[in-house]
Amino acid sequence: xxxxxxxxxxxxxxxxxxxxxxxxxxxxxxxxxxxxxxxxxxxxxxxxxxxxxxxxxxxxxxxxxxxxxxxxxxxxxxxxxxxxxxxxxxxxxxxxxxxxxxxxxxxxxxxxxxxxxxxxxxxxxxxxxxxxxxxxxxxxxxxxxxxxxxxxxxxxxxxxxxxxxxxxxxxxxxxxxxxxxxxxxxxxxxxxxxxxxxxxxxxxxxxxxxxxxxxxxxxxxxxxxxxxxxxxxxxxxxxxxxxxxxxxxxxxxxxxxxxxxxxxxxxxxxxxxxxxxxxxxxxxxxxxxxxxxxxxxxxxxxxxxxxxxxxxxxxxxxxxxxxxxxxxxxxxxxxxxxxxxxxxxxxxxxxxxxxxxxxxxxxxxxxxxxxxxxxxxxxxxxxxxxxxxxxxxxxxxxx
Numbered sequence: 001x002x003x004x005x006x007x008x009x010x011x012x013x014x015x016x017x018x019x020x021x022x023x024x025x026x027x028x029x030x031x032x033x034x035x036x037x038x039x040x041x042x043x044x045x046x047x048x049x050x051x052x053x054x055x056x057x058x059x060x061x062x063x064x065x066x067x068x069x070x071x072x073x074x075x076x077x078x079x080x081x082x083x084x085x086x087x088x089x090x091x092x093x094x095x096x097x098x099x100x101x102x103x104x105x106x107x108x109x110x111x112x113x114x115x116x117x118x119x120x121x122x123x124x125x126x127x128x129x130x131x132x133x134x135x136x137x138x139x140x141x142x143x144x145x146x147x148x149x150x151x152x153x154x155x156x157x158x159x160x161x162x163x164x165x166x167x168x169x170x171x172x173x174x175x176x177x178x179x180x181x182x183x184x185x186x187x188x189x190x191x192x193x194x195x196x197x198x199x200x201x202x203x204x205x206x207x208x209x210x211x212x213x214x215x216x217x218x219x220x221x222x223x224x225x226x227x228x229x230x231x232x233x234x235x236x237x238x239x240x241x242x243x244x245x246x247x248x249x250x251x252x253x254x255x256x257x258x259x260x261x262x263x264x265x266x267x268x269x270x271x272x273x274x275x276x277x278x279x280x281x282x283x284x285x286x287x288x289x290x291x292x293x294x295x296x297x298x299x300x301x302x303x304x305x306x307x308x309x310x311x312x313x314x315x316x317x318x319x320x321x322x323x324x325x326x327x328x329x330x331x332x333x334x335x336x337x338x339x340x341x342x343x344x345x346x347x348x349x350x351x352x353x354x355x356x357x358x359x360x361x362x363x364x365x366x367x368x369x370x371x372x373x374x375x376x377x378x379x380x381x382x383x384x385x386x387x388x389x390x391x392x393x394x395x396x397x398x399x
Contacts, residue, residue: 135149227341235263
């Protein structure tokens with residue numbers, strides 16, 4: 001590594017989404033930068049890992065929080081100790097960041113932005129912000145957390161020389177809230193490589209589904225607000241050789257099964273456990289239609305999920321609810337059907353259009369193949385990302 005090469009430190013507190021940071025960091029390594037991930041709070045064996053995770057040097061500052069005491073008083077003592085340990089970990093991370101003398105600092109979430117902005121200024125480094133979740137409306141946070149997120153962004157987001165979002169709807173939200181970001185905010189899709197080879201197809205074999213059946217595939221978290229109950233209801237009106245396969249985990253799997261029993265379609269619903277990321281494509285390519293039936297809840301109107309690009313890479317025809325980014329991509333590339341998120345009737349019609357018309361389904365598949373090759377593959381998206389990061393310059397001059 002030459003002395004003039006970019007040294008990038010990628011900092012995040014969001015261990016739940018850590019596999020994405022590895023993906024984006026690895027592409028910077030391929031572009032010739034020296035890259036390291038530094039994260040707070042969870043030791044390595046607690047992280048959610050992905051295909052790129054072991055390829056990027058990662059330093060973890062944190063501890064394993066445990067609340068084992070039975071009495072309320074002792075649990076409060078443990079919580080106090082956890083807060084103290086977190087502060088110490090944060091201090092170690094800050095010292096490490098400064099001692100690394102990075103040329104570029106990437107903050108992966110609002111708390112990391114609060115840490116990285118002053119450090120980047122002190123080091124004379126470029127600051128890049130990559131909020132891979134829509135933190136102002138992210139699911140699972142309480143008002144106190146959301147307020148903290150907003151405070152970090154209000155204090156520091158305009159100091160960033162570049163901001164990278166996962167979808168156009170999130171970008172539009174931030175540009176409206178912070179007009180000064182318009183020239184330095186970008187969308188980079190978390191897509192799949194051009195050579196998305198599924199290898200030996202496994203979905204039908206492992207679920208014991210015959211070759212003559214048509215498979216509607218959903219991958220991801222199984223919750224009621226994901227719209228899967230509507231897909232089960234639509235299944236009853238579809239041809240009997242059409243099946244719904246759900247690959248994932250979540251609290252609503254039992255609800256789906258009970259609904260299928262009540263409607264008499266239990267033998268057409270298959271729920272499989274989560275699949276390692278490296279094996280996903282061997283399942284996805286074995287389906288006929290990919291579905292994203294999100295309801296208009298939580299932050300879903302800003303959703304541009306990775307499964308959308310996985311389905312496209314697998315050359316599936318798509319059926320998606322009318323969330324803005326889903327609609328934008330499916331309609332622009334003509335790769336399937338869009339329906340009003342609350343309407344089972346319109347969902348059923350959309351699925352029937354693809355299930356019963358082989359030529360239309362194949363046309364959508366061909367359009368997906370072209371869209372992936374020409375615009376959406378990770379090789380093209382990652383090249384944009386590297387250009388944005390490595391050509392960025394410090395927005396605020398160090399004193």
